[in-house]
Amino acid sequence: MSLREAVNDLARAAGFDRARIAPATPLAGAAAAMRSRLADGHLDGMPWIDEARVARATDPATLLPGARSFVAMAVSYWDDVPRPPAVPGHPRGRVARYAWGRDYHDVLRAAAMDVASGLAGLAGRAIRSRVFVDSSPLAERAVAINAGVGWGGKSTMVLVPGMGSYVLLATILTDLEIEPDRPLAKSCGACVRCIDACPTGAIVAPGVLDSRACISFHTIENRGAIPPHLRPAIGDWVFGCDDCQEPCPVNRRPARGRLAALRATSLDDAWPALLPILAMDDAAFAGRYRGTAVSRTKRRGLQRNACVVLGNLRDPATVPALVTVATSPATDRVVRGHAAWALGRIGGAPARDTLRLLAASDSVIADPDLAAEVASALEAAD
Numbered sequence: 001m002s003l004r005e006a007v008n009d010l011a012r013a014a015g016f017d018r019a020r021i022a023p024a025t026p027l028a029g030a031a032a033a034m035r036s037r038l039a040d041g042h043l044d045g046m047p048w049i050d051e052a053r054v055a056r057a058t059d060p061a062t063l064l065p066g067a068r069s070f071v072a073m074a075v076s077y078w079d080d081v082p083r084p085p086a087v088p089g090h091p092r093g094r095v096a097r098y099a100w101g102r103d104y105h106d107v108l109r110a111a112a113m114d115v116a117s118g119l120a121g122l123a124g125r126a127i128r129s130r131v132f133v134d135s136s137p138l139a140e141r142a143v144a145i146n147a148g149v150g151w152g153g154k155s156t157m158v159l160v161p162g163m164g165s166y167v168l169l170a171t172i173l174t175d176l177e178i179e180p181d182r183p184l185a186k187s188c189g190a191c192v193r194c195i196d197a198c199p200t201g202a203i204v205a206p207g208v209l210d211s212r213a214c215i216s217f218h219t220i221e222n223r224g225a226i227p228p229h230l231r232p233a234i235g236d237w238v239f240g241c242d243d244c245q246e247p248c249p250v251n252r253r254p255a256r257g258r259l260a261a262l263r264a265t266s267l268d269d270a271w272p273a274l275l276p277i278l279a280m281d282d283a284a285f286a287g288r289y290r291g292t293a294v295s296r297t298k299r300r301g302l303q304r305n306a307c308v309v310l311g312n313l314r315d316p317a318t319v320p321a322l323v324t325v326a327t328s329p330a331t332d333r334v335v336r337g338h339a340a341w342a343l344g345r346i347g348g349a350p351a352r353d354t355l356r357l358l359a360a361s362d363s364v365i366a367d368p369d370l371a372a373e374v375a376s377a378l379e380a381a382d
């Protein structure tokens with residue numbers, strides 16, 4: 001058995017569905033793509049992606065001196081929890097599939113560490129390796145594409161033949177020389193379904209995402225207010241977004257992911273009830289979401305997102321809960337502003353009355369951003 005095949009066996013035993021090898025050479029194409037996205041403002045709002053990061057993320061020798069090979073691995077996390085029937089007064093939002101189970105950073109890192117220790121056994125000598133699962137700078141998609149794990153889709157997702165786009169990536173960089181695989185000779189062809197399906201037009205050209213318009217960016221990474229013009233398009237996404245993956249023909253025969261830790265264990269993991277989210281304090285949020293990817297948006301981010309979804313669902317029974325959030329001076333000001341926005345969308349006398357009182361309250365008058373939110377909510381409600 002070749003070293004390459006042995007690595008593949010190790011990866012499968014650790015839970016990965018695919019593993020391919022790429023040489024640890026500089027990722028020039030990815031560096032050019034990242035620099036052009038930075039220059040065009042497409043990565044605005046993620047200041048940690050800067051020139052220094054681009055340089056490191058695309059230069060394996062900086063990441064691991066003496067590096068010879070990448071082991072690029074993918075794992076399917078697709079699972080299905082059907083949308084529950086709508087129950088008035090008990091609205092639910094929607095979480096992107098990758099965040100239904102335990103935090104993939106932890107799950108994949110542990111699995112990739114197993115593969116990395118196995119590599120040393122295969123080498124028969126001490127080797128140096130470094131594991132990447134999203135948290136350290138590495139252009140992970142570029143490595144997976146170079147290694148032939150999948151091809152770069154127009155949605156910017158790596159699409160894995162036979163598995164589709166609902167895959168997460170983990171990478172090992174090692175000083176062990178392994179015979180490389182080849183990139184796939186595949187492409188999306190004439191298909192543009194993801195571009196057409198994106199509710200905000202964030203895929204501005206094939207393979208080019210403008211994060212400033214992306215629901216995933218706003219519900220996960222954005223720490224401030226979500227631009228008002230994007231809020232209606234967010235629909236019921238309370239964390240992440242899968243709209244550009246749902247119609248992808250490569251996902252037409254999805255198979256349930258093998259790693260049980262990545263699956264939902266309750267309806268609430270996939271379709272969380274929104275009013276309990278509004279009522280959470282820090283301890284309740286940590287108790288519910290510690291160890292999951294959702295924790296990245298923090299309590300205030302999730303509550304802000306829940307307000308947006310409530311505004312889109314327009315259930316009058318949710319007005320009292322939104323009034324509590326909007327009128328509490330102790331609540332985060334961004335969350336209050338989004339609760340006001342939701343009240344404006346739902347409208348009706350109780351929402352209008354609250355917005356009028358709010359507009360005249362000291363805590364709102366003292367905060368120009370919040371005052372502007374309340375003023376436009378009032379306009380929408382009238």
Ligand code: B12
Pocket residue numbers: 029030033034037046096097098133134135136137138139140141142143145152153154155156157158159165166167168169170206207208209211214216217220221239240241242244
């Ligand atoms: C920043 C980031 C985001 C940002 C920006 C995403 C983006 N498209 O640039 C935001 C917050 C929006 C985001 C969203 C999501 N993310 Co994200 N994200 C990252 C992160 C940390 C860096 C990506 C990056 O550098 N982007 C800048 C661009 C230029 O780089 P790139 O995406 O690698 O670009 C490649 C392609 O665009 C392609 N390309 C460039 N030009 C062209 C031109 C054509 C024609 C084509 C076909 C391709 C192509 O080549 C580039 C270089 O290889 C990576 C982890 C990592 N360290 O790499 C995860 C990662 C990309 N995210 C991931 C996931 C799962 C998601 C979401 C699905 C989560 C969700 N459901 O909400 C969405 C998907 C949205 C989307 N359509 O991309 C996975 C993707 C797995 C996969 N199958 O591709 C990654 C790899 C994490 C992981 N370890 O698994 N993410």
Ligand code: SF4
Pocket residue numbers: 197198199200201202203209213214215216217241242243244245
């Ligand atoms: S994640 Fe959602 S908003 Fe972002 S590009 Fe895909 S469909 Fe558009």
Ligand code: SF4
Pocket residue numbers: 153154155156157159188191192193194195244247248249250
């Ligand atoms: S929907 Fe079509 S164009 Fe978009 S990633 Fe899938 S195959 Fe490619």
